[in-house]
Amino acid sequence: MTRCMARYNPKDVEPHWRKAWEEADVFRTSNDDDGRPKYYMLEMFPYPSGRIHMGHVRNYAMGDVVGRYKRAQGFAVLHPMGWDAFGLPAENAAMERGVSPRAWTYDNIAAMREQLKALGLSIDWSREFATCDPEYYGQQQRWFLKLLQRGLVYRKEATVNWDPVDMTVLANEQVIDGKGWRSGATVEKRKLTQWFLRITDYADALLEGLTTLDRWPDKVRLMQENWIGRSRGLRLTFHYAGAAPEDQGEGLEVYTTRPDTLFGASFLAIAPDHPLAEQLAAADPKVAAFVAECRRGGTSEAEIEGAEKLGLDTGIQVVHPFDPDWRLPVWIGNFVLMDYGTGAIFGCPAHDQRDLDFARKYGLPVRPVVLPADADPASFEVGAEAYVGPGRIFNSGFLDGLTVENAKSAAIEKIEAGAQGQGAVVYRLRDWGISRQRYWGCPIPVIHCKSCGLVPAPDDSLPVVLPDDVTFDRPGSPLLHHPTWRLVACPTCGGEAERETDTLDTFMDSSWYFARFADPTAEEPINKAAADRWLPVDQYIGGIEHAILHLLYARFITRALKDEGMLSAEEPFAGLFTQGMVTHETYRRQNGDWVEPSDVAFETEGGVRIARLKQTGEALTLGDIEKMSKSKKNVVAPEDIFEAYGVDAARLFVMSDSPPERDVQWTTGGVEGANRFVHRVWAEFDSQPEAGGQAPDLSLADNGQALELRRATHKLIGWVTDSIENFRFNSGVARLYEFLNILRAAPAAGASDAVLAARTEALEVLARLVAPFTPHLAEACWQRLGAEGMVVNAPWPKADPALATDSTVVLPVQINGKRRGEVTVAKGTDEAQVRALALADSGVSVHLAGLTVRKVIVVQDRIINIVAN
RNA sequence: GGGGACGUGGCGGAAUGGUAGACGCAGCGGACUUAAAAUCCGUUGGAGUAAUCCGUGUGGGUUCGAGUCCCACCGUCCCUACCA
Numbered sequence: 003m004t005r006c007m008a009r010y011n012p013k014d015v016e017p018h019w020r021k022a023w024e025e026a027d028v029f030r031t032s033n034d035d036d037g038r039p040k041y042y043m044l045e046m047f048p049y050p051s052g053r054i055h056m057g058h059v060r061n062y063a064m065g066d067v068v069g070r071y072k073r074a075q076g077f078a079v080l081h082p083m084g085w086d087a088f089g090l091p092a093e094n095a096a097m098e099r100g101v102s103p104r105a106w107t108y109d110n111i112a113a114m115r116e117q118l119k120a121l122g123l124s125i126d127w128s129r130e131f132a133t134c135d136p137e138y139y140g141q142q143q144r145w146f147l148k149l150l151q152r153g154l155v156y157r158k159e160a161t162v163n164w165d166p167v168d169m170t171v172l173a174n175e176q177v178i179d180g181k182g183w184r185s186g187a188t189v190e191k192r193k194l195t196q197w198f199l200r201i202t203d204y205a206d207a208l209l210e211g212l213t214t215l216d217r218w219p220d221k222v223r224l225m226q227e228n229w230i231g232r233s234r235g236l237r238l239t240f241h242y243a244g245a246a247p248e249d250q251g252e253g254l255e256v257y258t259t260r261p262d263t264l265f266g267a268s269f270l271a272i273a274p275d276h277p278l279a280e281q282l283a284a285a286d287p288k289v290a291a292f293v294a295e296c297r298r299g300g301t302s303e304a305e306i307e308g309a310e311k312l313g314l315d316t317g318i319q320v321v322h323p324f325d326p327d328w329r330l331p332v333w334i335g336n337f338v339l340m341d342y343g344t345g346a347i348f349g350c351p352a353h354d355q356r357d358l359d360f361a362r363k364y365g366l367p368v369r370p371v372v373l374p375a376d377a378d379p380a381s382f383e384v385g386a387e388a389y390v391g392p393g394r395i396f397n398s399g400f401l402d403g404l405t406v407e408n409a410k411s412a413a414i415e416k417i418e419a420g421a422q423g424q425g426a427v428v429y430r431l432r433d434w435g436i437s438r439q440r441y442w443g444c445p446i447p448v449i450h451c452k453s454c455g456l457v458p459a460p461d462d463s464l465p466v467v468l469p470d471d472v473t474f475d476r477p478g479s480p481l482l483h484h485p486t487w488r489l490v491a492c493p494t495c496g497g498e499a500e501r502e503t504d505t506l507d508t509f510m511d512s513s514w515y516f517a518r519f520a521d522p523t524a525e526e527p528i529n530k531a532a533a534d535r536w537l538p539v540d541q542y543i544g545g546i547e548h549a550i551l552h553l554l555y556a557r558f559i560t561r562a563l564k565d566e567g568m569l570s571a572e573e574p575f576a577g578l579f580t581q582g583m584v585t586h587e588t589y590r591r592q593n594g595d596w597v598e599p600s601d602v603a604f605e606t607e608g609g610v611r612i613a614r615l616k617q618t619g620e621a622l623t624l625g626d627i628e629k630m631s632k633s634k635k636n637v638v639a640p641e642d643i644f645e646a647y648g649v650d651a652a653r654l655f656v657m658s659d660s661p662p663e664r665d666v667q668w669t670t671g672g673v674e675g676a677n678r679f680v681h682r683v684w685a686e687f688d689s690q691p692e693a694g695g696q697a698p699d700l701s702l703a704d705n706g707q708a709l710e711l712r713r714a715t716h717k718l719i720g721w722v723t724d725s726i727e728n729f730r731f732n733s734g735v736a737r738l739y740e741f742l743n744i745l746r747a748a749p750a751a752g753a754s755d756a757v758l759a760a761r762t763e764a765l766e767v768l769a770r771l772v773a774p775f776t777p778h779l780a781e782a783c784w785q786r787l788g789a790e791g792m793v794v795n796a797p798w799p800k801a802d803p804a805l806a807t808d809s810t811v812v813l814p815v816q817i818n819g820k821r822r823g824e825v826t827v828a829k830g831t832d833e834a835q836v837r838a839l840a841l842a843d844s845g846v847s848v849h850l851a852g853l854t855v856r857k858v859i860v861v862q863d864r865i866i867n868i869v870a871n
Numbered sequence: 872g873g874g875g876a877c878g879u880g881g882c883g884g885a886a887u888g889g890u891a892g893a894c895g896c897a898g899c900g901g902a903c904u905u906a907a908a909a910u911c912c913g914u915u916g917g918a919g920u921a922a923u924c925c926g927u928g929u930g931g932g933u934u935c936g937a938g939u940c941c942c943a944c945c946g947u948c949c950c951u952a953c954c955a
Contacts, residue, residue, distance in 0.1 A: 342955075
């Protein structure tokens with residue numbers, strides 16, 4: 003009997019199944035080994051800004067597809083969720099609206115938790131935590147002190163990037179184009195005592211580790227490699243000619259990767275903040291003025307103003323290492339960086355563009371020493387462009403005639419023999435500055451005592467908890483302003499002492515959360531047995547914007563904690579996928595104001611789409627397709643979409659329209675298409691006569707339409723499986739759509755028993771294949787079939803190879819590469835037969851009239867190409 | 872300046888070196904409706920009545936065969952940047 007068709011209503015169905023999953027507690031994951039292989043599925047945890055956006059929907063939908071699929075494949079899946087909850091926005095809210103950062107953050111978490119739960123994600127919510135929970139950051143303080151003990155943490159006075167608006171120090175990575183990554187304010191240089199982590203100790207390990215990450219995008223590995231920036235070269239000292247400046251040693255140490263060009267040297271340059279420059283500045287107002295000018299430009303303006311090179315001749319001269327009579331001037335150059343290499347360089351203008359620009363500006367000699375293969379040594383000159391290519395060394399004494407590579411080795415050997423320097427490896431990577439002069443972060447658990455110095459907070463005093471009674475009425479850290487918080491007795495001598503008021507960079511919080519998820523209530527930071535069961539994360543998903551910062555820091559901390567014996571994994575993330583953004587078309591009024599999508603009405607005139615303002619009918623300009631942002635007013639709120647179409651349609655659309663690594667453009671038409679699919683799928687299940695859980699008699703369905711449907715069903719299994727395995731969700735969804743069309747062409751109404759049997763099988767497979775994408779719909783369909791239990795617990799379907807492969811193939815027949823006909827043959831038909839059939843084909847013979855067949859290429863089960871003229 | 876990715880219908884995009892344009896959107900025609908929406912059916916790269924021809928940024932090359940591989944160029948986007 004057929005039930006009456008009822009339109010699928012996600013508003014009833016979706017909450018019902020979410021409740022059913024929750025009541026059955028299906029997503030709770032045990033740490034006990036139950037014999038199933040483990041799979042750790044993790045998406046980058048969200049910052050609790052207050053509400054989820056479409057980017058979250060896409061990110062978590064992807065993870066959920068993989069998680070549910072792996073579950074069905076028989077894996078024990080760990081799929082947790084938490085909150086990256088420290089950070090500036092909470093303090094900004096406190097300043098702007100007078101709310102407490104804590105209350106603001108936890109309110110946001112509560113709101114976003116509800117929204118994420120509405121997505122129907124297969125999350126084990128019992129493991130949830132926020133990084134601002136004292137239970138979490140107290141454990142972070144615990145391992146921080148272990149790293150301090152190991153010497154991985156240190157303090158130093160450093161020139162730091164100071165954000166004058168946010169009143170905080172920024173890491174190099176947080177300075178973008180000389181601006182603070184959050185405030186956008188021009189960053190200044192300041193000297194402060196800061197806390198650092200010795201990430202550079204791990205530079206080589208982090209570099210080598212990249213080669214083991216074969217399930218990471220090449221792009222991300224390359225970005226990290228460049229960021230670490232290992233280079234091999236030579237450190238050498240140029241001795242001062244005449245009296246050495248006081249306290250500056252025998253000479254100036256420089257670093258170079260081009261020791262082969264030493265004979266092309268025409269000057270040395272030191273950074274404006276080089277000790278020698280500072281000493282000279284103290285004695286000479288002219289130098290002081292120049293140094294001040296360089297500093298004013300800072301790291302920021304240099305680029306904007308086209309990197310104008312500035313220099314000042316100090317009057318000091320040094321001796322060339324290969325020629326005691328050769329003197330080189332020492333300049334101060336604004337383009338020399340104190341924190342790379344030694345803060346001093348030798349300039350070889352002929353073979354370095356930057357040195358050439360400098361030499362041309364200040365009239366310094368340009369002396370070529372590398373000769374391109376086809377150049378004449380007598381006439382070769384360097385004009386406006388430095389020659390940086392390969393060649394033979396000339397004008398260079400003992401290096402003459404050598405290749406660039408051989409000359410490098412020879413020069414290093416000679417310098418080392420003369421004890422003037424040695425070969426060296428230098429990294430671009432700097433140590434990680436981790437202290438922030440902020441309130442809403444993890445307090446650094448250290449006490450400053452006048453007599454004992456730095457004293458770690460005793461273990462039984464952890465966590466060092468942030469005080470709640472703070473004020474934000476002045477710039478700077480509220481912890482510093484707090485009347486009592488920082489006043490403590492020294493744990494060692496009992497005298498008066500003060501707490502450290504700096505807090506940790508929030509990237510510290512996100513550098514180990516994946517390990518804490520293994521056992522979020524453990525008494526120690528990481529339950530080693532649990533972490534060893536789950537780590538590494540098998541599949542990590544997040545935005546490409548974290549390619550360097552977060553992913554490098556997490557790799558570093560994982561190694562540091564491993565060396566501390568706290569876990570066994572060397573790398574935290576075995577597989578990484580970086581998904582694209584969600585974009586939307588933009589709309590502008592004639593006066594340039596942006597208009598929200600919900601205020602736009604569309605019509606078509608002569609096939610051209612026209613946008614109008616709903617209220618007034620004013621014609622709007624269609625703008626670019628851009629990342630959803632409030633400023634462009636092109637944001638679509640997930641909750642509005644859930645309300646209009648249901649969660650499944652929204653999930654399905656973000657998975658369907660573009661490859662997951664690329665941006666997806668949100669369109670109303672697109673989500674409506676996904677919505678149509680949802681309803682059509684339900685209609686197919688709803689129109690199928692109830693089988694009462696009886697297995698279909700598939701022996702009936704061995705020919706005709708029924709067999710075709712069965713073949714399509716079994717092929718579909720393979721396609722959808724591959725699409726999920728290979729992160730090609732859009733193709734998988736397209737196959738599901740295609741299959742629905744086939745199913746609709748064999749409707750239940752008036753169907754034979756054979757077709758009905760094939761349909762029952764098809765529906766039973768379909769419910770399981772759509773389950774990762776549209777889990778609520780899948781449960782409703784599963785129940786409608788009368789199948790046992792919930793589809794969330796059903797195993798992934800297996801394809802019958804006999805049905806998934808065709809017994810016959812249609813072979814196109816080409817003549818000179820153009821398709822002229824086709825022949826249908828049994829799979830595996832041999833070449834001679836295929837050839838005969840092809841040549842006999844009427845469509846083919848017409849085109850062969852008047853031509854001589856020169857060659858017939860037969861690719862078995864694929865194609866025939868006849869070469870004729 | 873350095874590094875990377877990409878370029879296919881009106882749009883998003885499919886295509887192990889083997890029938891280019893799957894699937895979806897938009898469009899067009901029709902059914903249902905008093906009407907609209909929704910739904911359903913059909914159609915849809917371009918030119919041509921048709922046979923057929925032309926088509927994957929441009930120009931070469933390899934191959935029986937190229938969207939796919941190689942070389943050069945044009946264009947777009949992203950990352951990074953005075954790194955010695």
